[in-house]
Structures are given as C-alpha cells and as structure tokens.
Amino acid sequence: MKYLGIDPQKVKIGVFDFTGCEGCELQLANKEESLLEFLSLLEVVNFREISSDSSQDYDIALVEGSISRKDEIERLTDIRARAKVLVAMGACACFGGVNYLKNQYPLKDVVKEVYGMHSVETSKVKRIADVVKVDLNIPGCPVSKSEVESIIVSIVVGAEVKIPKYPVCVECKQNVNTCVVDLGKICLGPITRAGCGAVCPTGKAGCLGCRGPAEDANYGSLREILREKGHCESEIEQKLCFYNAFNGSTEK
C-alpha cells in the first residue's frame, strides 16, 4: 500500500504473552472493520493468536502480561536481545496488573489457594520493566485497539507517538457525564492517564486506573477529596492497588 506515493516499510512485529489473560492480544485481532488495513501495515512474524509462523526476526516486540515464573525471565531476556523496540502492552505488562494482587500474600498461601494439591513453581509478580528495558508503554486493561492502530501508523510514517499526558476527567467531561464522585463513588479518573475515552465513568463506574498515572498527578489532593466525601482509607487503598498502577507514586 502506498502513502502519498511512497511505499512505507512494513513493520516486522512479534507478539508475545506472559502472565496475563491474553485480552490485549485479542484486542489486536479485534475491530474487524479495519483489521485488514491494520495488518497490511505489519509483517507479523510471530503471533500465536493469528498465525502459526514463529520467526525470531522482528523489529518490534509487543509484550503482554507480567512476569511470574523463572522461565519467563529467560524468554523475555531473549526477546529483548532480538527486538529493536520492546513495547509493554497492557496493564499487566506496564504495571503488574491484577496479577500483582498476589504479592500482598505469602507465596505458599497463594499457591495453595489457587492450585490446591498440585503445587506449581511461581514467584512474585514483576512488571516487564522490572526485568528488561522497555521502550514504550501502551497502558490499558485491555489496550485500546484504536490507540494501538494510531501508534503503529505513527511508527510506520515516522511521526511522534502520542499518548495523552492529562487525566481521564478531560474525556469524561467531553462525554458530558455526571461525575461519579458526585454520585458517591470513588473514581481514580483525576490521576489516571486519559486515552480510553473514559469508558468506565461513562458507564457510571469509577475509574480504577488501568491506564496508570497521568503526568504530574496530584495523589495527595485526590486522597483528601475522597476522604472528605466519606470514603475510608482502606477503600481508597484497595482501588489504588487494583492494577498496581500507582505503586510507589502515591504519597499519602
């Protein structure tokens, strides 16, 4: 396909899954109306969900999931060594995700609770960036296909990759929603990076921060606002921990 008379270079990508639900990978194969166009920008050399090819020659590695086993560390290190650009895709890869809840409990209790008699080898959950260098984060649970599309287009034409720096409230207000905080709920929209179109508050559910922190987010102020509205500390903490997206950044 030509763009302004020039044949753009197709991007060779590999998609790899670690500990996660494969929901982000599934997103890549979603949005059928533009799927063919999307795929025509890529040369998919390694993606279990749509192709049986498994070449080790790729420019961009899209990595889904967090790291929770020793063999995953080896596999990830190997991918990093081959990829020119490594992209952490989705909340699990970027922040640990829901899997990170596991780290709140002793490992042996977790294994017993989940696997019963058939114990498995597992370790504490790590973000991709805890193990290897990450070049780009695409946050979200799951990632938004439109955002992935626009990032790939930017890479193909050599434009700057743009992900909003401001919080979800902007998109929420643009949807002319009633603020769910005014409805008595907890919402992390004011500290969470926009880009999802504020889907949760548009559906009258508080944002849980799956896209991670907005830039220069004001955690202290949001905590105080929520406390003043009568939400208790543990309730607020629970929401902040949901995706582990605010770990280490939320001063009291």
Place this chain on the structure above:
Amino acid sequence: MIYKVITKNEFKKFINGLIGENQTFGPKQVDRRADGKAVYQFMEVSSFDEMDLNYTVTYSSVKNFFLPFKEELSHFKFSDNDWEQAVEYRVNPRVIVGARPCDINALAILDKILMRGAFPSPYYIARRKNTFLIGMDHEPPEDCFCKSLGHDTVHRGFNLFCEDIGEQYYLTINSSKAFVFLKNVKAGKPTKKDDVKLIERRKLLRESFQARVEVAGLSSVLDIEFKSPVWKKWGDKCLNCGSCAMVCPTCYCYGIEETIDVGMKSSRKERVQYSCNLVDFAQVAGGHNFRPLKEDRLKYRFYHHYRGFAENADDPICVGCNRCGRACLAGINPREVISDLQMEG
C-alpha cells in the same frame, strides 16, 4: 428590538412546532447527586414536556454546541500521486431552548473572539448562524455570581428571550427569524400592566443573588498579586483535570490533532478542546514546559478569565456562572480564590 407577551400554553405550542421542524435541544434532568441535588444538561428533546424549564442551571454549558469538544476541520484523501482536501462547515438548522442569561452573554463574548476577532472561525460562525437560540430568565441558584460581573441580564446574542411574568412570558424579539416564526402564533403587545410585572420580576431576580465577587480593581489586584502565596495554596489542591475549562461557557482553548487513518488512504485535522490547566498545555518542542507547576497552570486560567487577554481587548471573559466551581472536586472556585487575593492586597 420588539416586545411581545405570550401565554405559557401558547408558548408550549410554539416550541412544539419548532421541535417538529428542527433538531432541538433543551434542559433535562440527567441524574441526582449523592447530596440530593439534581443534575441538568442540554439534551436533544422530541417534545416540550421532556424539558424541565424550571431547571437551575446545566452542569455543562451550551458552548459545546458551537465549539464541539472535537471537530473535524478538514479531511484529506490520498491517491498514489496526489491528495485532495475537503472542508465542511455546513450544519443543519437547530434550536436551543432555555439558555440562561450567563450562557448567552458567554456566547456574545465568544462571538467577539471567534466571529469578529482577528481570526474568525468559519466553523463557529456556521454553527452560531444556524442555531435559533431561545433564552430564559430564572431565579439565580445560590452560588451564581453573574450579577457581580454584569451578566445577569442580557441584551444581545439570542434570537428570543423569555421573562417569566406569571401566566405569561414577556418576549424580547431580537432577530427577524424570531419575528417571522412568531407571526402565526398568538402573541400580543405588552400592556402597561405587563410592563409593571416585568419591572417587578427583574427587581426580584436582581435581589435574589446571594453570591458576590468583588471585581472592582480586580485586574490591578491580579497584576500586583502575580507572586502571591495564594496561588500555591490553591494550586496544591488542583488536580489539573481540566474539568473547569470543559464545563466553562467561555474557555475556548484548543489543540490541533492530525490523524492518519489506519488504511493510510485518508487523514483528518481536528480541533480538540484543551485547557490551560492541563499539564502539557505550555509544553513546547524539545520538551520545555513554560508552566511546570500546578499553581502556574491554575493561575493562568484565572488571569485569562479576570485579567483578560489582548485578544479580547483585556476584558474579563468570566460570566460568573460558577460552573467551574461546581465541577471542581478540589473545591477551587472563583469566589474563594478571588476573595483570598483581595485580602492579600
């Protein structure tokens, strides 16, 4: 201007007639807050009774019917050796019923900038010209301070304005379109009695204001207090969430986004509503941010609203609707911030 009176029943028939012929928007209750207060927004309506004209004030302003949150400025189509640009201003005629004085005065301020300013916007002009705007007076909610800024009454910027004098509305007709529309409607000349009722109504509304902001000398107070600790006090609370600017009837800042469609056969240039409170508003190529601190960003929004910019002849652009104050989760509102500054001075 021409004045008439119309019974509320006849008015309802008139509006239903307009609704039948045009896409129409009016105030509707959309939610109830945890504290019991009703939340209203301008929504599309298909009959008069769907509206609640006794509403207090809408949460978001009518601004975004004229400056949409996202608007395509031009569309490009690519072929192998060429490209084509398409620009579309057309909007279908539509009606907005029940705008408050502050809403209309805010549009009059935007008109100054976007219709008669140095860089008129054909997109704005098209939307403005094709919207039949019906305004309505009301008893001010307790936190409105439009009176302090002289925006509690309105003289321009609307097609038709209705003042409630009991059984009837006292109509101010401000466009030939409105005059023609009213031709087949039973609306009479106001009598002496109607005039007296109107004067009483206006007096009552004027006396109902509870909230006040001291604006005398505010522009020089702002100049003097540029480095005041008041900015840090409020800035520390600010979430830089942009909610204030999104709901404000006069905030008009925007960004331009260019998007190449995934098929690489077309692209779009869009105007997106932005806010000076957002973290990267003053970030320039190379990454430098001219307003790195929360307090800087908050301060500049106040400067634009109360000190004015050259673009709008150094006039304040706030109309005193307090939408920003109501939307702000952090409790930042013009009344308290300005009173803090005045005390500093």
